[in-house]
Amino acid sequence: MNDWGIIGSVSVAVIGVCGTWLATKIQHKGKPENALIDQLQEQIKADRDDNDKRLADMKSDIADLKSEQAKSKRRERIRDDYINKLRRHIEDGNPPPAPDWPEGLYD
Secondary structure (H helix, E strand, O other), rough: OOEEEEEEEHHHHHHHHHHHHHHHHHHHHHHHHHHHHHHHHHHHHHHHHHHHHHHHHEEEEEEHHHHHHHHHHHHHHHHHHHHHHHHHHHHHHOOOOOOOOOOOOOO
16 A cells, blocks of 8 residues: 555656646747747837828828929919910900010919
C-alpha cells in the first residue's frame, strides 16, 4: 500500500508539472499573436490617420476647385455679355471704337 501512495503522489506531481508546463506554453503561444494583433491595430490607426489627412486635403482641393469654377463661370458670363454687346454694336452699324471692356472680367 505504501507503494500506491508514492505512485499517487508522483502522479499528482507529474500532472501538476504537466499542467503548469501546458499553461505556460499556452500563454507563450498567445504572445506572438497578441503582438501581431497590436501591430495590426497600430497599422490600422496609422492608415486611418493618413486617410483622414488625405480626405481633408481632398476636401480642401474640392473647395478650391469649386471656387475657381465659380470664378470661371463668372468670367465666361461677362465675356458672353460683352460679345453680345459687340455684335449689337456692329449690327447697329456703329463705327469704332468698340464698347469699353467690361468691368470685373479680370477680378
